[in-house]
Amino acid sequence: xxxxxxxxxxxxxxxxxxxxxxxxxxxxxxxxxxxxxxxxxxxxxxxxxxxxxxxxxxxxxxxxxxxxxxxxxxxxxxxxxxxxxxxxxxxxxxxxxxxxxxxxxxxxxxxxxxxxxxxxxxxxxxxxxxxxxxxxxxxxxxxxxxxxxxxxxxxxxxxxxxxxxxxxxxxxxxxxxxxxxxxxxxxxxxxxxxxxxxxxxxxxxxxxxxxxxxxxxxxxxxxxxxxxxxxxxxxxxxxxxxxxxxxxxxxxxxxxxxxxxxxxxxxxxxxxxxxxxxxxxxxxxxxxxxxxxxxxxxxxxxxxxxxxxxxxxxxxxxxxxxxxxxxxxxxxxxxxxxxxxxxxxxxxxxxxxxxxxxxxxxxxxxxxxxxxxxxxxxxxxxxxxxxxxxxxxxxxxxx
Numbered sequence: 031x032x033x034x035x036x037x038x039x040x041x042x043x044x045x046x047x048x049x050x051x052x053x054x055x056x057x058x059x060x061x062x063x064x065x066x067x068x069x070x071x072x073x074x075x076x077x078x079x080x081x082x083x084x085x086x087x088x089x090x091x092x093x094x095x096x097x098x099x100x101x102x103x104x105x106x107x108x109x110x111x112x113x114x115x116x117x118x119x120x121x122x123x124x125x126x127x128x129x130x131x132x133x134x135x136x137x138x139x140x141x142x143x144x145x146x147x148x149x150x151x152x153x154x155x156x157x158x159x160x161x162x163x164x165x166x167x168x169x170x171x172x173x174x175x176x177x178x179x180x181x182x183x184x185x186x187x188x189x190x191x192x193x194x195x196x197x198x199x200x201x202x203x204x205x206x207x208x209x210x211x212x213x214x215x216x217x218x219x220x221x222x223x224x225x226x227x228x229x230x231x232x233x234x235x236x237x238x239x240x241x242x243x244x245x246x247x248x249x250x251x252x253x254x255x256x257x258x259x260x261x262x263x264x265x266x267x268x269x270x271x272x273x274x275x276x277x278x279x280x281x282x283x284x285x286x287x288x289x290x291x292x293x294x295x296x297x298x299x300x301x302x303x304x305x306x307x308x309x310x311x312x313x314x315x316x317x318x319x320x321x322x323x324x325x326x327x328x329x330x331x332x333x334x335x336x337x338x339x340x341x342x343x344x345x346x347x348x349x350x351x352x353x354x355x356x357x358x359x360x361x362x363x364x365x366x367x368x369x370x371x372x373x374x375x376x377x378x379x380x381x382x383x384x385x386x387x388x389x390x391x392x393x394x395x396x397x398x399x400x401x402x403x404x405x406x407x408x409x410x411x412x413x414x415x416x417x418x419x420x421x422x423x424x425x426x427x428x429x
Contacts, residue, residue, distance in 0.1 A: 032153070032342055032344075033045065033091050033151065033153070034048070034049075037137075037153075037339065037391070038091065038137040038139050038151055038152075038153035039137055039139050039392070041139055041141055041151050042141060043106070043141060043142070043143050043144060043149070046093065046096070046106050046141065046149055046151075047106055049093075049096070049103045049106075050096075050103045050104060050105060050106055053102050053103065054102070054103045055101050055102050055103075056098065056101040056102075056181070057179045058087060058088060058090065058177050058178055058179045059084075059088060059089065059090035059091065060090055060091055060093070061080065061084075061090065061091070061092050061093070061181070062093050062096040062097070062098040062101075062103055063080075063092065063093065063094045063095075063096065064094075064095070064096065064097045064098070064107060065094070065095075065109065066094040066095075066109055066150060068120075068124070071166070074124060074128065074166055075164055075166055077124065078124070078125070078128045078129060078164045078166055079164060079173075079175045079182060080092055080175075080182060081125055081129070081133060081136065081152065081154055082129055082133065082161075082162040082163065082164060082174070082175050083175035083176055083177045083182035083183075084154035084156075084177060085129075085133045085135075085136075085154050085155070085156065085157040085160055085162050086157065086160045086161045086162055086174065086175060086176045086177075086185075087156065087176045087177040087178075088156050088177075089135075089153075089154055089155045089156035089344055090153075090154060090177065091151060091152065091153050091154075092150075092151070092152040092154070093149060093150070093151050093152075094109060094149065094150040094151075094152075095107055095108040095109040095143075095147065095148065095149035095150060096149065106143065106149060107147070108143045108145055108147025108148055108149055109147055109148055109149065109150065110147055110148075111140070111147075111148045114140050114142070114148050117140050117148075117150065118138045118139070118140050121138045121150070121152070122138055124166075125138075127165075127166075128164060128165055128166040129162050129163070129164065129165055130162065130163055130164075130165035131159050131160075131162060132162075133154065133157060133162055134155075134157055134158075134159055134346055134387070134389050135154065135155030135157065135344075135345055135346050135389050135390060136152060136153060136154045136155065137152070137153045137390075138150070138151075138152050139151040139152075139153075155237075155344045155345055155346065156237060156238070156344065157237075157346070158200055158201065158237045158346055161174045161176075161185065161190065161194065162174070173185070174190055176189070200237065200240040203240045204235050204237075204239070204240065204348055207235060207239070207297065208233050208235065208348075208350050208385075211231075211233065211299060212231065212352055212354070212380070212382070215229060215231055215301060215354065216229075216354050216355075216380070218285075220289075220291075220299075220301065221271055221272075221273065221276050221289065221291050222276070222278055222285070222286040222289055223285040223286060224285050224286055224287075224301065224303040225281050225282060225284045225285035225286060225287055225303055226285075226287070226303035226304040226305050226355075227303070227305065227306075227355040228303065228304050228305065228306050228318055228319070228353070228354075228355040228356055228359070229301055229302070229303045229353070229354045229355055230301065230302045230303075230304075230322075230323035230326065230327060230351075230352075230353060231299070231300075231301050231351065231352045231353070231354065232298075232299070232300040232301075232327045232330055232331065232349070232350070232351050233297065233298070233299055233300075233348075233349070233350045233351075234297065234298040234300075234331065234334045234347050234348070234349050234388070235297045235298075235347060235348045235350070236296045236297070236338065236343050236344070236345065236346070236347040237344075237345070237346050237347065237348075238295075238296055238343060238344060239293070239295040239296050239297045241295075244295060244296065245294050245295065246274075246292070246294060246295070246296050246341050246343065247341065248270060248274065248275055248294065250340065250341060251274075251275040251292060252270075252275075253268070256340050257337050257340050257341065258340075259332075259333040259336040259337055259340075260277055260290060260292075260333045260334075260337055261277075262333065263277070263279065263290070263329060263330070263333060264279060265277045265278060265279045266278050266279050266280065266281070271291065273291060273293050273294065274291060274292045274293040274294045275291075275292045276289060276290075276291050276292075277289060277290040277291075277292075285303070286303070287302065287303060287304070288300075288301065288302040288303065288326065289301055290330060292337070296338070296341070296343045298330070298334045298337070300326070300327065300330040300334075302322065302323055302326045302327075304319045304322060304323075305319075306318055306319070306355075306356070306359045307319065315358075315359070315360050315373055315375055316358070316359045316360070317359065317360055317361075317362055318353065318356055318359050318360065318361050318376075320361055320403070320406065320407075320415070320417075321417065323353070324399075324403055324415065324417055325417075325426060327351065327399065328395065328396070328399055328424060331349065331395050331398075331399065332395055335388070335391050335393070335395070338391060339391050345388055345389055345390055345391055345393075346387055346388060346389050347387075347388040348385045348386070348387060348388070349385060349386045349387070349388050349398060349399075349402070350382070350383065350385040350386075351382075351383045351402050351403075351406075352380060352381060352382045352383065353380065353381045353406060354379060354380040355379060356376050356378070356379060356380070356381065357376060357377065357378060357379040358375050358376065359375065359376055360373045360374065360375055360376065360410050361376070361406055361407050361409060361410035361412070362410055362412070373410065373411070374409075374410045374411035375410075376409055376410065381405075381406060381409055383402050383405045383406065384402075384405065386398050386399075386401075386402055394422065396418060396422045396423060396424045397422040399418075400414075400415065400418040400422045403415040403417070403418075
């Protein structure tokens with residue numbers, strides 16, 4: 031979650047003072063609170079109501095220590111905190127233990143002020159797991175909250191039913207998007223023609239992509255725009271496309287080796303094609319170039335996260351991975367080859383890995399991708415990918 035284009039964990043006093051200077055107004059995404067008192071159960075429930083109302087709506091930022099008049103920020107008054115170092119941990123604990131299901135995407139930032147007081151900034155992303163209710167002390171007689179520009183309000187029965195249905199439909203929407211893209215890539219009907227028959231396919235689909243009104247700023251992806259990380263992946267050319275913005279690399283007259291497509295809704299598709307090779311002279315089995323594929327997916331996901339940060343695309347996002355054109359091949363390395371019996375050829379032409387959830391733009395990319403690729407290696411009879419160690423550290427070309 032961002033405040034004036036800056037991640038919550040980077041917010042400082044200067045930025046908060048600029049809200050007062052600019053006359054920032056409370057709305058669906060922003061709420062000012064002069065005080066924070068969690069000494070009673072009722073106050074804790076009120077705090078959780080504010081947090082869940084953002085998660086159940088479009089996300090937003092709570093600022094404690096900001097005085098407002100008629101919903102307009104008028105003074106960064108701050109809060110006296112006896113032990114500021116423990117406040118962040120306590121608020122995290124209250125949110126994690128006091129919501130059901132647990133709110134997946136939030137950040138707590140304690141900001142020191144020149145007055146020796148503090149402001150507390152809490153960023154909450156729109157949740158795909160909602161609706162969330164307050165589970166503090168008891169789940170009986172609890173309520174669900176959402177937000178409008180006038181603040182939080184309790185959902186009635188009809189709104190609550192619709193909220194549950196909407197969550198289900200968003201998950202189905204993302205799955206249909208992924209399945210539709212896989213169909214096109216398998217048929218070589220993507221944005222460019224691919225050269226190799228074996229294809230590595232990574233999709234990153236933010237929750238916001240299910241909102242028909244959400245669109246990214248394509249101009250930011252042009253050369254010289256604020257998005258630069260994708261350009262570091264060495265492209266042959268890059269251009270606007272019907273579906274968004276396209277980066278193309280490598281290839282020959284037969285087709286393109288790799289591309290990244292950034293869709294207008296914020297979804298990112300990264301495809302790399304290659305030939306399977308036959309490194310095992312004593313067998314007829316051909317090897318999938320997993321070292322190339324894993325390294326490419328890792329580089330793209332790192333660049334995608336930075337791109338989302340620069341474009342203001344909020345998590346969570348689904349990360350999915352698939353291989354196609356692989357029937358009869360093996361996922362192995364020469365180093366792992368002992369004899370023909372040690373290799374298990376793939377019996378399917380496509381492997382689709384269970385999606386992973388990117389909950390934060392500060393997430394550990396290697397910890398997310400490691401188990402994803404382990405599933406691919408499991409299909410050929412190995413315990414996991416050899417390119418990560420037990421601590422999810424990327425080993426890369428050393429394997």
